[in-house]
Amino acid sequence: MDEQARSVLNRVIRRIPNKNIKNLLSKWNCLSADQLLALDYTKPKRMIVEHIIDCCENSSLNLKHITNLEMINHIDNPDQGTWYACQLTDAQDDAVCVELTQFKEQFKAHLHGVIRHISIKMKKHEDDAIWIRIAWGDNFSKPNHLKPTYVVHHLHTSYVFISNLMAKHKIFLCQALVVATRHGSIKDGHLSTRSLTAMRDLLLRRYQQVFPSVQAKIQQERDSPPLHPCIGKEHGDHEEMRHQMACEAFGHGPTPKLETAVYKLETRYRGNGNLTVSDREEFFRGVVRFSSSSLLESLRNCVSSGMAEGPVTPLLSAITRRGRNSFVITDKGPGVSSQASAPRA
Amino acid sequence: METMDQGVLVHLMSLERAGVGQQDQHQSERIQMLKVRAASLRAKRDQLKHQASVIKILKDKIGKNLPFGDEEEDGDDETGGFAALQQSLLTAWKMQLKDLQHAHHLIGGFDLVECKEGKSVCVSFHTAYEGVYLDTYNMELDLMRTVQISRHNIPPSFPLEVLAKQSLEKDLKAFLQTVSQNLNALAARRQQVTLVKDLVGSVEVMESNELCNILVLMCSAQSEPPRAVLCTLEYKDLTQSLPTHVSIESEDKTLSGSPQWKKNQSLLLESPAHTALLTMKRMGSIA
Numbered sequence: 067m068d069e070q071a072r073s074v075l076n077r078v079i080r081r082i083p084n085k086n087i088k089n090l091l092s093k094w095n096c097l098s099a100d101q102l103l104a105l106d107y108t109k110p111k112r113m114i115v116e117h118i119i120d121c122c123e124n125s126s127l128n129l130k131h132i133t134n135l136e137m138i139n140h141i142d143n144p145d146q147g148t149w150y151a152c153q154l155t156d157a158q159d160d161a162v163c164v165e166l167t168q169f170k171e172q173f174k175a176h177l178h179g180v181i182r183h184i185s186i187k188m189k190k191h192e193d194d195a196i197w198i199r200i201a202w203g204d205n206f207s208k209p210n211h212l213k214p215t216y217v218v219h220h221l222h223t224s225y226v227f228i229s230n231l232m233a234k235h236k237i238f239l240c241q242a243l244v245v246a247t248r249h250g251s252i253k254d255g256h257l258s259t260r261s262l263t264a265m266r267d268l269l270l271r272r273y274q275q276v277f278p279s280v281q282a283k284i285q286q287e288r289d290s291p292p293l294h295p296c297i298g299k300e301h302g303d304h305e306e307m308r309h310q311m312a313c314e315a316f317g318h319g320p321t322p323k324l325e326t327a328v329y330k331l332e333t334r335y336r337g338n339g340n341l342t343v344s345d346r347e348e349f350f351r352g353v354v355r356f357s358s359s360s361l362l363e364s365l366r367n368c369v370s371s372g373m374a375e376g377p378v379t380p381l382l383s384a385i386t387r388r389g390r391n392s393f394v395i396t397d398k399g400p401g402v403s404s405q406a407s408a409p410r411a
Numbered sequence: 412m413e414t415m416d417q418g419v420l421v422h423l424m425s426l427e428r429a430g431v432g433q434q435d436q437h438q439s440e441r442i443q444m445l446k447v448r449a450a451s452l453r454a455k456r457d458q459l460k461h462q463a464s465v466i467k468i469l470k471d472k473i474g475k476n477l478p479f480g481d482e483e484e485d486g487d488d489e490t491g492g493f494a495a496l497q498q499s500l501l502t503a504w505k506m507q508l509k510d511l512q513h514a515h516h517l518i519g520g521f522d523l524v525e526c527k528e529g530k531s532v533c534v535s536f537h538t539a540y541e542g543v544y545l546d547t548y549n550m551e552l553d554l555m556r557t558v559q560i561s562r563h564n565i566p567p568s569f570p571l572e573v574l575a576k577q578s579l580e581k582d583l584k585a586f587l588q589t590v591s592q593n594l595n596a597l598a599a600r601r602q603q604v605t606l607v608k609d610l611v612g613s614v615e616v617m618e619s620n621e622l623c624n625i626l627v628l629m630c631s632a633q634s635e636p637p638r639a640v641l642c643t644l645e646y647k648d649l650t651q652s653l654p655t656h657v658s659i660e661s662e663d664k665t666l667s668g669s670p671q672w673k674k675n676q677s678l679l680l681e682s683p684a685h686t687a688l689l690t691m692k693r694m695g696s697i698a
Contacts, residue, residue, distance in 0.1 A: 162622065222570075224567070275549070
């Protein structure tokens with residue numbers, strides 16, 4: 067096993083807690099049962115890593131197997147690193163007919179055509195997600211497996227999730243995606259999180275949305291015990307209305323665990339301060355950042371408890387409506403800038 | 412001189428008597444006036460109450476579609492004045508119903524719910540297959556300047572953008588009908604895959620996707636020796652729940668060319684996947 071393989075293995079094992087190593091290795095299915103039993107997980111990490119390296123050398127495993135291990139680890143624990151969302155636009159007529167093998171072949175063919183040394187691995191997960199691991203080299207040097215890019219795409223959707231992509235490789239990846247999925251172009255999705263699960267839940271709508279309809283008045287989950295019969299709620303109607311409003315904007319039940327939302331202000335100062343005319347001409351640059359362990363849940367709570375006044379401002383509800391968490395507010399009036407005015411698919 | 416003899420108190424008493432006598436007079440006049448006024452107000456109140464109750468009865472009758480003018484509890488003089496009222500109430504009701512009917516036609520019979528004080532509407536699409544209700548999808552349409560889709564919970568692999576570009580601006584009814592048709596077909600195809608997995612355990616689903624426009628099944632044929640047969644069902648028409656193309660592959664070329672499997676191929680083309688597979692199982696083609 068060469069130096070690179072060893073470093074990759076080292077990095078993978080070092081990052082996961084000891085109790086998960088056994089699971090990962092059995093899923094990897096490259097070491098024999100005896101070798102797995104022989105491993106002692108109570109030893110310090112450094113020794114475990116060395117032991118595994120020895121096992122791999124005994125079984126003559128190479129870089130390919132190690133990168134497979136890294137990929138399995140990443141698929142099981144997707145919420146590491148920072149993920150960015152991109153959106154494919156201008157679907158061509160046959161975009162709907164693209165099937166898995168076709169996508170794989172075209173993607174690989176395009177990248178192999180533009181970069182001589184590149185290593186691409188693709189796996190389809192059971193929930194229809196295609197995971198792609200790309201180790202970039204260039205025309206002279208071998209692929210660098212220590213800094214792989216991970217891409218996740220669900221076929222026929224227009225969303226692509228990318229992690230760890232360097233600026234110089236961005237154009238190649240975008241071209242390959244556009245060609246393989248038969249779309250016209252790809253653009254920035256203005257959504258970035260540490261948690262891929264949250265990003266996927268938000269964009270692929272894997273949370274419960276609430277719509278106003280004739281029959282439904284959503285069942286309010288009363289965490290509080292049933293009220294005493296002698297106690298009446300004076301503002302029951304208002305409370306229900308606020309709850310409905312909050313759930314319509316941010317969803318019902320468990321929401322995608324977004325962590326931040328950033329609003330960049332590019333507006334002009336309009337206060338009555340002691341500023342000269344030239345000061346007023348310049349932009350008043352500011353950044354508003356919301357942070358929370360579960361942003362959507364806290365915003366929903368704000369609205370339903372009455373802390374924020376309804377109706378929910380489109381600046382906040384745009385997080386779920388447009389599926390983004392980074393906005394630029396300009397002087398064109400209240401609301402999101404015209405870049406984001408196109409409704410998402 | 413008498414007053415001087417009798418004293419100031421007597422004088423005061425006589426003054427008092429004179430004053431009271433005068434107040435009495437005013438009071439009785441005033442009381443009279445007030446009594447008359449009260450009586451007239453009461454009469455007016457009774458009349459208005461009566462009028463209001465008659466109108467209420469008429470309105471109730473219209474609401475319940477009962478014929479009126481038949482039951483005349485009151486005398487002629489009262490209902491005569493209400494004939495015009497009945498007429499106008501009826502006409503208003505009829506116009507309202509006609510407008511509602513026209514609106515219903517415009518939107519193709521879908522139930523639209525108004526939200527945000529008329530700035531947007533919400534429409535629900537129900538899907539069902541083989542008599543079983545499946546998912547319901549909702550869509551909110553913004554009506555401000557042009558009709559635009561504001562938000563929805565339709566799966567992202569569904570080609571909603573394409574359909575919207577085709578017909579949303581021009582013909583709302585056609586758009587809603589196309590979306591409903593496509594959603595129902597998608598639900599039908601997805602349900603078929605679920606039924607194949609649940610009912611036909613011996614067949615393995617090798618490949619499928621969210622849009623359910625391709626389905627690859629691996630069956631084991633009942634032959635000597637048992638061979639694996641790969642059935643590929645392609646659904647090129649997304650408005651249909653039946654495949655447009657079926658191909659049968661097997662290692663044994665004679666098997667896939669045999670008349671039995673040709674029949675199976677047409678069975679898969681003409682009937683839903685789970686029904687076809689169950690028939691094939693029953694006929695002994697597959698295990």
